[in-house]
Amino acid sequence: MSFEPLGENRFIVPIGPQHPALKEPGHFEFVVDGEIVTGASVRLGYVHRGIEKGAEDRTWIQNLYLMERICGICSHIHATAFVQGVEKLAGVEAPPRARAIREVFAELERIHSHMLWLGVAAHEGGFDALFMYSWRDREVVMDMLEMLSGNRVHYSANLIGGVKYDLNPEMMDKIRDGLNYLEERLAHYLDVVNHDETFIGRTRGIGTMTREQAQLLGAVGPTARASNFAFDVRVDAPYAAYAEFPVEMVVAQEGDLHARFVVRILETMESIRVLRRIFDNLPESELVTRVPRRIPAGETISRVEAPRGELFYFIASSGGEKPERVKVRTPSLCNWGTVITLAVGHKLADMPMILAGIDPCFSCNDRLVMVKRNHQDPQVWTWADLRNYGIEYYR
Amino acid sequence: MGLEVSKPWQQALDKIRTWARVNSPWAIHFNSGSCNGCDIEILATLTPRYDVERFGIKLQGSPRHADVLICTGPVSLQAKDRLLRIYWQMPEPKFVIAVGSCGLSGGVFHGCYNIVKGIDEVLPVDVFVPGCPPRPEAIIYGVAVLLEALKSGKRPERTMTVELPAGFEKPQAEVRQ
Numbered sequence: 001m002s003f004e005p006l007g008e009n010r011f012i013v014p015i016g017p018q019h020p021a022l023k024e025p026g027h028f029e030f031v032v033d034g035e036i037v038t039g040a041s042v043r044l045g046y047v048h049r050g051i052e053k054g055a056e057d058r059t060w061i062q063n064l065y066l067m068e069r070i071c072g073i074c075s076h077i078h079a080t081a082f083v084q085g086v087e088k089l090a091g092v093e094a095p096p097r098a099r100a101i102r103e104v105f106a107e108l109e110r111i112h113s114h115m116l117w118l119g120v121a122a123h124e125g126g127f128d129a130l131f132m133y134s135w136r137d138r139e140v141v142m143d144m145l146e147m148l149s150g151n152r153v154h155y156s157a158n159l160i161g162g163v164k165y166d167l168n169p170e171m172m173d174k175i176r177d178g179l180n181y182l183e184e185r186l187a188h189y190l191d192v193v194n195h196d197e198t199f200i201g202r203t204r205g206i207g208t209m210t211r212e213q214a215q216l217l218g219a220v221g222p223t224a225r226a227s228n229f230a231f232d233v234r235v236d237a238p239y240a241a242y243a244e245f246p247v248e249m250v251v252a253q254e255g256d257l258h259a260r261f262v263v264r265i266l267e268t269m270e271s272i273r274v275l276r277r278i279f280d281n282l283p284e285s286e287l288v289t290r291v292p293r294r295i296p297a298g299e300t301i302s303r304v305e306a307p308r309g310e311l312f313y314f315i316a317s318s319g320g321e322k323p324e325r326v327k328v329r330t331p332s333l334c335n336w337g338t339v340i341t342l343a344v345g346h347k348l349a350d351m352p353m354i355l356a357g358i359d360p361c362f363s364c365n366d367r368l369v370m371v372k373r374n375h376q377d378p379q380v381w382t383w384a385d386l387r388n389y390g391i392e393y394y395r
Numbered sequence: 396m397g398l399e400v401s402k403p404w405q406q407a408l409d410k411i412r413t414w415a416r417v418n419s420p421w422a423i424h425f426n427s428g429s430c431n432g433c434d435i436e437i438l439a440t441l442t443p444r445y446d447v448e449r450f451g452i453k454l455q456g457s458p459r460h461a462d463v464l465i466c467t468g469p470v471s472l473q474a475k476d477r478l479l480r481i482y483w484q485m486p487e488p489k490f491v492i493a494v495g496s497c498g499l500s501g502g503v504f505h506g507c508y509n510i511v512k513g514i515d516e517v518l519p520v521d522v523f524v525p526g527c528p529p530r531p532e533a534i535i536y537g538v539a540v541l542l543e544a545l546k547s548g549k550r551p552e553r554t555m556t557v558e559l560p561a562g563f564e565k566p567q568a569e570v571r572q
Contacts, residue, residue: 024426024434025474046474047428050507057506069503072432072528116435119442135442142439153432153528361431 013348026360032348040343040351042336055326060086060160060295063323070328071361072153073113076105077306079158082326084239085302085315086160089295096283098162099241104278105148105157106240106304107271108175111182112141113307114268117359118189121261124352125202130192137185140178147171162288172279179272186269193261203258207342207354210255217337221309223358226263227255233305240304245278247271257357264359294321306331308359332361416462416488417542419451423461423485427478428510429468432528433495437465440531447535450542458484463541465534466518469497469504470511479560482518490545492537493520496527503527519555 015028025046031039051070055063067082068075080102087094094102115138122130142152149155149165157163193199209219214227224231232249234242250266252259297319304311309331316324335358342354401409426434440447441454455461458481470478482489493514496502501512514520521544524537544550 024431025477046477047426047468047471048473048509049428049469049471049504050509051504054504054507066503069430069432069497069527072430072435075430075432132443135439136444139439139442139444152530153436 015351024361028351028355030343030348030351035347035349037343037346037348037351040340042340044336052326052328055323057322059321060293060323063326064158064160065156067326067328068154068156068158071330073116073361074109074306074308074311075154076102076109076157077304077311078328079156080106080240081302081304081311081313082315083158083160084304085300085313086295086317087291088300088302089298089315089317090160090291091296092161092289092291094162095285095287095289096241096244097166097285098287100245100278100282101163101165101167101287102158102240103242103245104167104275105145105155105163107275107278108141108145108148109155110271110307111268112138112145113359114264115141117264117307117356118261121353121356121359124356125199127199130189133185134189137182140182144175144178147174159288161291162286164287166287167279167282172282176276176279179275183269183272186265186272190262190265190269193258193265200258202350202353203261204254204256206257206350207346207357208254208256209338209342213341214255214338217341218334219309219338219358220331220334221306221359222250222260222263222267223309223335223338225250226252226259228253231310233303233310237303239302241278244283245274245281247274257353260357294319295323308332308361309334330361332358335360413545413548417546419453420462420490420538420542421453421455421460422463422465422538423455423458423481424465425467425474425478425481427466427468427474427498427514428471428504429495429497433467433498436528436531437467437494437534440534445531445535447538450535450538452538458482459486461485462488462490463538464489464491464518465494466491466514467494467498468514469501469507470514470517472509472511475511475517476560478514478517479558480563482557483559483563490521490541490550491518492522492524492541494524494529494534494537496525499523499525518557521550 011032013030013032015030027043029041030037051066055066058066064079064082068079070078115134119131119134119138122134145155146152148167148171149157157165209227211228214224214229219227219229220231228251230249230251233239234247235249238246247270250263250270252263295317297317299314299316302313302315311331312329314325314327318324339355339358343351346354424434424437439445464482464485466478468474491514493499497504498514501510504510505512511517522537522541524533526533
């Protein structure tokens with residue numbers, strides 16, 4: 001990320017990596033002139049674990065569980081992206097019921113993720129009552145996921161060639177009841193977001209991003225859709241059962257923080273609608289197809305829409321029991337650029353909400369280890385330095 | 396401590412200290428490279444359904460105000476320095492709770508190149524909470540076990556020497572009678 005050399009007459013507010021605002025480590029530096037932020041930089045990498053390299057050392061099945069643990073909030077969607085790529089390589093397709101169940105899990109996960117975000121983002125703005133309420137209601141979704149899979153966070157619903165868990169009518173009835181309750185609550189939250197005066201004061205007109213900026217900075221997911229940039233993998237390139245049970249894209253015009261709240265809440269309501277449709281027309285078939293243990297050699301890409309935006313997997317196989325290379329491009333990383341740009345010109349006090357506005361998730365975007373050198377200012381690393389470092393490293 | 400015989404007023408003071416500590420432990424949470432799963436479960440313990448504040452447990456932003464370090468993750472090499480720094484910044488006596496399978500042994504990330512494999516390699520851990528991720532009930536139970544041990548004075552002495560992070564000066568030995 002961009003590190004500018006320290007100049008004269010500038011005051012830098014360093015934040016992190018351990019800080020009360022977010023639950024994950026990330027280090028931010030805001031250059032301030034009085035109250036106004038004139039520059040921002042982010043230093044990631046505290047959660048870098050070496051998963052992509054680790055994936056080369058594990059079998060296809062083991063990798064399924066490793067990929068799920070890239071991120072605890074969007075674990076199912078990571079596994080879905082991975083299995084879809086592997087299935088494509090193996091030339092098999094999951095049965096229709098399995099694909100529908102994948103969509104069920106993905107949409108339940110989206111509800112849980114967006115409600116979690118609603119709470120955290122409200123908390124950043126000081127609306128702790130909303131935080132507590134939305135997390136209380138989120139427990140309803142967690143109960144549904146626990147009922148379906150037996151686990152609250154890492155559901156492990158996917159298998160290569162299908163899914164593990166089936167839905168039965170009693171489960172669906174219970175989930176329907178929960179969804180009715182959630183829909184009611186979400187309507188209330190939408191009302192709060194749209195009409196609460198203090199809330200509007202903190203969100204409307206803050207961190208406004210135009211459509212052009214969103215496109216230029218490579219924003220994805222709800223962050224981009226709040227800026228009228230209509231792009232949703234579920235609609236543009238349907239995977240799983242999204243062709244049979246389509247979702248409607250939620251787009252807002254304003255591009256400010258308020259629009260991001262509205263888009264996410266409406267998306268959650270859209271997920272509830274789609275879940276009801278799936279439960280009414282769940283196709284009958286077996287849950288798993290047979291997949292060879294060795295995946296044929298080849299390369300493929302797999303795209304899915306995670307709660308935070310487009311998730312992209314590149315998978316290469318050399319025909320063995322282990323993948324040759326797995327490359328993951330996560331939505332949070334794409335959205336960081338927007339924060340750095342949007343921060344400029346705003347008050348320092350708005351930073352937590354602008355940061356939280358993209359729904360940042362560090363565990364899935366930490367992929368760079370920066371080596372600190374003692375003889376120089378570690379903050380300054382020019383392109384020439386980096387090039388020289390690379391040459392020296394491989395000498 | 397050791398062979399010294401403490402005076403009655405010191406014993407009384409110690410009792411009051413333990414009482415205060417057990418009734419309102421302030422916790423600090425640090426993610427040392429976990430996948431977020433444990434972190435959202437720790438946050439869930441603070442929210443209405445589980446609500447650990449009824450036990451007096453409060454999540455605290457600053458390490459200097461905290462008694463208990465609730466730590467998740469397999470300790471990535473980048474976060475190790477920070478973890479040590481936070482640990483050293485905490486006032487004595489301090490307690491560490493390791494949450495999640497990867498905090499215990501590296502878990503699913505075992506063998507990845509950028510992790511230390513577990514918090515107990517770096518810090519002396521008082522309570523381990525297994526699970527991937529552990530349920531909020533399990534995390535609350537872990538805290539309860541720690542508090543129980545403190546109450547009965549059965550907490551084992553730590554013998555591990557904790558490494559000082561780079562550029563960090565060891566705090567002055569705190570005055571304890």
